[in-house]
Amino acid sequence: MRATLETTLAHHVDLLTGSTPFRRLESGEASRQEYDDFLANLIRAHVGSPPLVAFLYALAPPEARADVLHNLLEELGLEEEDGVAHPALLRDLADGAGLTPVLPELERLAAADLRQIACEPLLYGTLKEVGLAALCEVVAFELMLSRVASRIQRLLATHRDLGPESLTWFSHHAEVDIAHAEQGLQHIETYVRYYGIDEEDASTIIELALRDNVFLKRYFRQVSPTTVGASPG
């Protein structure tokens, strides 16, 4: 299962980096609005991540619990004495990009996304399947960021003139997600084994969780005109 999972995730990462909107950002062909939309979507996708990691902690098998707790504390900036919460790093990114006026709206949208997940009828019969789908999505992002965060950081520095202090979130993910991604793949296997999920069912849940490219869906979704349209410049 591990090999299939790695191949599938790698394919999804390739779909992101090979996509037209990503290539436009990377080549500098994109407009200022496209960079701002991308930033807004990225902030919206990740600013509400601590509760999701907390959910995974609640369901983590004993073997994986310490690692997931570590990740959660890191998200919250509590792992080190001078740690900074990841949402705060994303706020720095918004400030540096001049998106401060729309940050409250992005946070509201992120909260609405989480609320929608909680309110939508559950497709699966038990929490073990819901947890696997969520775990799969989180690991997918960790793996993608471990490979692509530096490229995103570079394209934003080069074509959107963002300074290193605004881009700390990316440095952080480029470094730590290499370990997280490796751990995450192991966690999926541990999780499937712990909850006794049939391997074919597990593969089906993973296929469903990733069936529409989750990175393109989150990073290049249409942005509400009430969000970045209000940004200066």
Added chain:
Amino acid sequence: MRLLRATVHALQIPFVESFRHSAHARHASDSVVVRVVDEDGVAGFGEGAARPYVTGETPDGMVEHLARDLWPAVVGVELPDPVEDGLGAVDALIPALDLPGVVAPNAARCALELAILDCTLRASGASVAALLPPGRDMIVYSGVVSAGTPSAAATTARQMKLVGLGAIKLKVGTGDDVALVGAVRQAVGPEISLRLDANGAWDLEEATKILAALAPFGIASVEQPLPRAAWRDLAALRAVSPIPLMADESLVTRHDAEVLLAGEAVDLFNLRVSKCGGLHRTAEIARLAADAGVGVQVGSQVGETAILSAAGRHLAAWLPEVAAVEGSFGTLLLTEDVSVASVRFGHGGRAPLLGGPGLGVEVVDERLVRHSRRVVELCGPGLGP
């Protein structure tokens, strides 16, 4: 109570993944949504889905028919109270016109009928359930697998089984149907009910052979095996088919229903609110079917939003017996739906009844605007464009 203005939205909501059958491949919702507003500012929403190979309508043709022919007949007119006067009173307001090249402009009619119903019922705080009293407290939906390779169809069917769906419809007529159906049956096992939909892909001779070959896979019904107009051939096929036949594209109007019943051409009708011209006309066809002992399925439009899904759910709840219910895929298919609360079914295909005022869904105007490729504003005479 009178309508003052309307907005017609020709939508283009991208799909999460494309959907194919023998007659069409679809990548986005192209529904047309009508938003009407009465003199007190109460808004109501209706939806229709143009299908050139079914009703003969196109989305732009729908918009023009609504603006040119239907809206002028209802704007400023004293509206009936549907709870007192019945569903038929709203239907009677809307002109029934023949349009060149169109079987029946039913999707446009449906969009306006639903919008008026939603608006008038909201104004009085009543639900569509007051007009179509539910006979059950929950709807159980079935899945629909897009046409594709046997391997891809089997994967999707396995996903549907994993989320608890007990019945699945499979689009056929695009390749080796025996291999396709065999792969899906093997993937889901014998306990899942399988239906087929050929979208008129075969002629009588082909259908006779293929259905005989597919019967061993345990098929509950086959939808529209032959083209729309071939109702005599349908009757001939029914006489020899080991699988019950269902009419879909052949069943657009009440006249179609009468012809199919008189010819004893099918075992089942696929009722779709948009295709059949709204809730009133669909309910009338359902009554004809029940009187003739013909079963019904509540079908849906691929890419329908929460508005049309809600109408289908009210219809399905009202029917005394229903062979299968489709629709309410919501964000399983659409990248974004238009309602505040999701109407998507949950595990096992189960979904609750909708009890709020009107159709029971709250539409987010901003989403309609954002997903519209064309918006037409309509006002009353003398009120300007």
